[in-house]
Amino acid sequence: MSSSRRSILRALLPFALLTAGAAYALASWNWCGRWEERTPVVLSQVRGEGALRAGAAKVALSPPFPVVVAGYAPPRPEASQAEVPLQARAVVLEAGSARVGVVSLELLFVTPEIVAQVRERAARAGVREVLVVATHTHSSFGGYDARWVAQLSGTGRYVPAAVDAVVAGASEALEKAVASMTDVTLEVGSAADAGLVSSRSGGQTPDGQLTRVVLKGAKAPVAEVLVFAAHATLIPRKRALVDPDYPGRLSALREAAGSGVTLFVQGSEGNASVAFSEGQGAERAAGFASRLSALADGAAPAAVEGPVRLAFARVQAALPRPDSSRLVPAFTRAAGDNFLCASSPRETEVDALALGPLELLAIPGEPTTAAGRALVTLTGATHVLGLANGYVGYLDTAEQVLSGQGESRRQYFGPTLMERLGAASRVASGTVGFSAPE
Structure with missing residues (x-):
């Protein structure tokens, strides 16, 4: 390499480092803003028998x-x-x-x-x-x-x-x-x-x-x-x-x-x-x-003998702030959070449907077996359905998220996701009139 080319590279190095540092700082800035917690809201409901x-x-x-x-x-x-x-x-x-x-x-x-x-x-x-x-x-x-x-x-x-x-x-x-x-x-x-x-x-x-x-x-x-x-x-x-x-x-x-x-x-x-x-x-x-x-x-x-109960409720839930800590290396977490925030809604929907003896809780994502059983215990649902009315990714229990185990390694949100969707599930199931949980 000629001395003139080395001189040019030495001159450009500080500029390149400064540019990389500025890009990292920009990506690491908190672009998510504040994500407020809100009480679940019943959007609509219908009952008949x-x-x-x-x-x-x-x-x-x-x-x-x-x-x-x-x-x-x-x-x-x-x-x-x-x-x-x-x-x-x-x-x-x-x-x-x-x-x-x-x-x-x-x-x-x-x-x-x-x-x-x-x-x-x-x-x-x-x-x-x-x-x-x-x-x-x-x-x-x-x-x-x-x-x-x-x-x-x-x-x-x-x-x-x-x-x-x-x-x-x-x-x-x-x-x-x-x-x-x-x-x-x-x-x-x-x-x-x-x-x-x-x-x-x-x-x-x-x-x-x-x-x-x-x-x-x-x-x-x-x-x-x-x-x-x-x-x-x-x-x-x-x-x-x-x-x-x-x-x-x-x-x-x-x-x-x-x-x-x-x-x-x-x-x-x-x-x-x-x-x-x-x-x-x-x-x-x-x-x-x-x-x-x-x-x-x-x-x-x-x-199913006699009159059939049919009831349905839609409930809006506020989502927690996205959390990329299990998805990316620690030094890029802030940038990862910003990337997820740009693609994440601030609210989602949880639904409950009762048809005769069936009491169905519908989740907008992929609940694991453990998360599904936790929601059944919480609401009294006979079944928890996934992939319904939207998609917020995986849903695992808070314990799995905190330990970084199970499907939480693919989850876009932290341990409070289960809490938020669980609260909305309680409202939806109560609105429809699910059987009392055990």
């Missing part, structure tokens, strides 16, 4: 191909077609003066933007209360979340047309469900096979329980809702096809067998992995779906 009516429908989603395959960090493949068509499935329930819609979307998660637009269109169709859930397939399409954290970690570049495709499919399914409403009876059953699931990060072990809800018309089932907890990650991550993974195959299998429109709903799947190794990729997903279908057949449902 009487003869049960229901309608159901499914509509294929039409992604704006080519689309990114969502579910994992970069690099992500781009897909121009689907291995199996992705679906939006909806059921609308009515008892007395209460009417509630439930939509299951074959996506990684749903966003408040999607939920708000679906509810706006549903209201025009006569359904003012809607619960929107995702099956959490890690091989569906992305592009529907504008938050930088989501774009980087899972869903890829934001494309408004992707939002439009999801909203159109969900809304059409709800409209068709309303048009098909008829008198139904309610049947509920459950079965469990702990050998089908395992914990991927320690802590409490998933129990492999599957709950089957049947809405039976005069001649045939109108709809079936299956609640189960396990990540839908059986499709290889670099496959350049969108795919609904095992939840979509399970629903299609049940529908072909005459079970009516079958909605799959995730439970507390935060640390639950599929423990099924027969086959690879699509073959493995189909095999697991077949095993779950057999488990559903064994969940002999019992009829």
